[in-house]
Amino acid sequence: MSIVLTxxxxxxxxxxxxxxxxxxxxxxxxxxxxFTVLAGPSGSGKTxxxxxxxxxxxxxxxxxxxxxxxxxDKSDDELTRARLFKIGFIFQAYNLVPVLSAYENVQFxxxxxxxxxxEHAGRIMPLFEELGLSGLAQxxxxxxxxxxxxxxxxxxxxxxRPSIILADEPTANLxxxxxxxxxxxxxxxxxxxxxxxxxxSHDSKVIDIAQRVISMRDGKVxxxxxxxx
Amino acid sequence: MMILRIGWRNLWRNRRRTQLTMxxxxxxxxxxxxxxxxxxxxxxxxxxxxxxxENGHVFIALPGYYANPTLEDACPEAISNQIxxxxxxxxxxxxxxxxxxxxxxxxxxxxxxxxxAQIVAVDYQAELANSKLASDIVTGSFLTxxxxxxxxxxxxxxxxxxxxxSEIIFFSSAADGSIASEILLVKGIFSSGENMRDASLAxxxxxxxQQLLVLEDRVHxxxxxxxxxxxxxxxxxxxxxxxKSLEATPWQSIxxxxxxxxxxxxxxxxxxxxxYYAAMALITFNTMYMAFLERxxxxxxxxxxxxxxxxxxxxxxxxxxxxxxxxxxxxxAIGACVNLVLFYYPIDLSxxxxxxxxxxxxxxxxLFCVPSLLSNLLPLLAMILLGxxxxxxxxxxxxxxxxxxxxxxx
Numbered sequence: 001m002s003i004v005l006t007x008x009x010x011x012x013x014x015x016x017x018x019x020x021x022x023x024x025x026x027x028x029x030x031x032x033x034x035f036t037v038l039a040g041p042s043g044s045g046k047t048x049x050x051x052x053x054x055x056x057x058x059x060x061x062x063x064x065x066x067x068x069x070x071x072x073d074k075s076d077d078e079l080t081r082a083r084l085f086k087i088g089f090i091f092q093a094y095n096l097v098p099v100l101s102a103y104e105n106v107q108f109x110x111x112x113x114x115x116x117x118x119e120h121a122g123r124i125m126p127l128f129e130e131l132g133l134s135g136l137a138q139x140x141x142x143x144x145x146x147x148x149x150x151x152x153x154x155x156x157x158x159x160x161r162p163s164i165i166l167a168d169e170p171t172a173n174l175x176x177x178x179x180x181x182x183x184x185x186x187x188x189x190x191x192x193x194x195x196x197x198x199x200x201s202h203d204s205k206v207i208d209i210a211q212r213v214i215s216m217r218d219g220k221v222x223x224x225x226x227x228x229x
Numbered sequence: 230m231m232i233l234r235i236g237w238r239n240l241w242r243n244r245r246r247t248q249l250t251m252x253x254x255x256x257x258x259x260x261x262x263x264x265x266x267x268x269x270x271x272x273x274x275x276x277x278x279x280x281x282x283e284n285g286h287v288f289i290a291l292p293g294y295y296a297n298p299t300l301e302d303a304c305p306e307a308i309s310n311q312i313x314x315x316x317x318x319x320x321x322x323x324x325x326x327x328x329x330x331x332x333x334x335x336x337x338x339x340x341x342x343x344x345x346a347q348i349v350a351v352d353y354q355a356e357l358a359n360s361k362l363a364s365d366i367v368t369g370s371f372l373t374x375x376x377x378x379x380x381x382x383x384x385x386x387x388x389x390x391x392x393x394x395s396e397i398i399f400f401s402s403a404a405d406g407s408i409a410s411e412i413l414l415v416k417g418i419f420s421s422g423e424n425m426r427d428a429s430l431a432x433x434x435x436x437x438x439q440q441l442l443v444l445e446d447r448v449h450x451x452x453x454x455x456x457x458x459x460x461x462x463x464x465x466x467x468x469x470x471x472x473k474s475l476e477a478t479p480w481q482s483i484x485x486x487x488x489x490x491x492x493x494x495x496x497x498x499x500x501x502x503x504x505y506y507a508a509m510a511l512i513t514f515n516t517m518y519m520a521f522l523e524r525x526x527x528x529x530x531x532x533x534x535x536x537x538x539x540x541x542x543x544x545x546x547x548x549x550x551x552x553x554x555x556x557x558x559x560x561x562a563i564g565a566c567v568n569l570v571l572f573y574y575p576i577d578l579s580x581x582x583x584x585x586x587x588x589x590x591x592x593x594x595x596l597f598c599v600p601s602l603l604s605n606l607l608p609l610l611a612m613i614l615l616g617x618x619x620x621x622x623x624x625x626x627x628x629x630x631x632x633x634x635x636x637x638x639x
Contacts, residue, residue: 077537097527099239113535
C-alpha cells in the first residue's frame with residue numbers, strides 16, 4: 001500500500017524575473033515499511049520534495065496523496081493536523097523545544113494528539129529505553145549532545161505512531177560515530193516496528209543503509225533503485 | 230497545560246529582558262494605583278472639607294434661606310418628625326445651627342480690638358458626634374455646653390488679641406429687634422486652614438445663642454450628615470418630595486464645582502490609566518515582538534510537528550498574559566499598600582505648602598490616599614488588557630507565518 005503518492009509534482013519559485021523549478025514533475029510512491037532515501041546534490045530539490053510531501057509547502061502543480069488522502073485541497077490547519085497524526089519530522093538541526101526537557105519534548109506530541117496523560121509514561125519510557133535515552137529524560141536540549149538531541153527528535157517523530165517519518169538530512173550535523181549510531185537505530189525501528197522512513201540525504205552512510213535510493217537532479221527523479229536485501 | 234508551561238519557561242529564556250520589562254510594568258502599575266488613590270484622597274478631602282466642617286451633606290432650612298439668609302427666617306429646632314423613618318438609616322446625624330453677625334470685642338482700652346464676626350451657634354454634642362468642627366481646635370478645647378463659651382478663629386483671635394480665657398464682649402441685635410449683649414469666655418481657638426474663615430468666624434453654644442438672639446427652640450438650619458455623601462442628592466430630593474415647609478439642599482448644589490469634578494471622575498481615571506500605560510504598552514510590545522521574531526523558526530518547527538496556529542497563538546497570549554498579570558498583581562499590591570499606609574498615616578506637608586481655597590472648599594497640603602476597589606482593580610484590569618493588546622501583532626504575524634519559509638530562513 002502506498003503511504004505517499006505524488007503525481008507530476010511541481011514546485012516553482014519566482015526569483016525576480018526568473019523561475020526556479022525546485023521540483024519539476026516528480027511522480028513517485030513510497031510503500032509502507034520502506035526505508036527510502038532521496039539522494040542528490042544540494043539544490044536538486046530533495047528538501048522541497050520532502051516539504052511538499054509533508055504538507056509544509058503547497059505544489060505549483062500536481063498532487064500529493066498521503067495515506068490515500070489528497071493534501072492539495074486541505075486548509076493550513078487541516079495540513080497541521082495531518083502532520084500531527086500521520087507524519088513524524090526529523091530535522092537536520094534537531095529543532096527540539098529548548099525550554100522543554102527531553103521527556104517533555106516527546107510528551108508534547110502526545111498531549112496535542114489528545115492521548116490521556118495516564119498513557120504518556122507507558123509509551124515514552126520504553127521508547128527512551130530503546131533509544132538509549134533513559135537517563136537523559138529530564139535534561140533540557142541544551143544539556144544534550146547533538147547525537148542525543150537527534151535521538152530525542154527521533155523519539156518525538158515516532159511517538160505519535162505516524163504513517164511515515166520524513167527526515168531532512170538527519171545526520172548532517174552529527175559526527176561520524178553518532179551518525180552511524182543514529183542510522184542503525186532508525187534502521188532497527190524500520191525492521192522491527194515497520195516504521196516507514198523517507199530521508200533526504202547525500203550522506204553515503206545513509207545511502208548505503210537504505211533499501212531504496214531515489215536520486216534527484218534539477219528537480220527531477222533521475223534514478224530509482226531498490227536494493228536486494 | 231504544556232502550553233502554559235512553555236509560555237512560563239519562555240519568559241525566563243531571556244531573564245534580564247523579562248525582569249526589566251516586568252520591573253517597568255510593576256512600577257507603572259504601582260504608581261498608577263498610588264496616583265488613583267491619591268486622586269481619590271484629594272477628592273475625598275475636598276468633599277469632606279466642604280461638608281463635614283461647615284455645611285453637612287444636606288442643608289435643611291426654610292425655603293429661600295440658603296440663597297438669602299436672614300436672622301428672622303428660623304425653623305424649628307426639632308425636625309426629626311420631618312424625616313421619614315426609612316431614611317433615618319442612611320443618616321449618620323443631624324446638627325442644628327444658628328447663624329448671626331455680631332461685634333466681638335476683647336478688652337476695653339483699644340477700639341481696634343473690636344471686630345465684626347460671623348457667629349455660628351452649634352449643639353456641641355451633635356457636632357462632636359457628626360462633624361469635624363472640633364478637629365480644627367489648635368489651642369484650648371472645644372465647647373462643653375457651658376453657657377458663656379466661645380471659640381474664635383485663629384485670625385479673629387489675633388485681630389482682637391484674644392487668648393484662652395479672655396473675656397469677649399458679644400454685641401448684636403436679636404430677632405425681636407432688641408439688643409443682644411453678653412460677656413463670653415474664649416474656650417478654644419481653631420484653625421480650619423481657610424484664612425478668610427478663620428479671620429471672621431466665632432462658634433458658640435446653641436442654647437446660649439438662642440437666648441441671646443431671642444430664637445428659643447429655633448435654628449436657621451439643620452446639617453444632615455450621611456453615611457455615604459454620594460447619596461446627598463437622592464436624600465435631598467426625597468426630603469423635598471415629602472414636605473414643603475423646609476427646603477433640603479444637597480452639597481452638590483452648594484459646591485457645584487466639586488460636583489462637576491465628580492461627574493467626570495471616571496473619565497479622569499481612565500485618562501490617567503491611558504497616559505500611564507501608553508509608554509508601558511510600547512515597552513511591553515517591543516519585548517513581546519522581539520521575543521516573537523527571535524523564535525519564528527521555533528514556531529515554524531512547532532507548526533511542522535503538528536501544533537495548530539490557534540495553539541501557537543495561545544502560547545504567545547499565555548506569555549503576554551502571564552507577564553502582564555504577574556506584574557499587575559505585584560504592582561497593585563505595592564500601590565495598595567502605599568495607599569493603605571497613607572490612608573492611616575497621611576503626611577502633613579504644611580511646613581512646605583499652604584492650603585488653597587477652591588470651589589467653596591479647601592485643599593489641604595496633606596499627602597493622603599484613599600484605597601478604593603476601583604483604584605486597585607482598574608490598573609490591574611488595564612494591565613491584563615495590555616497583555617492581550619501587545620500579543621495582538623505577534624499573533625497576527627503568526628497567522629501569516631509560512632512554516633516552510635521560516636524553516637528555510639532559520
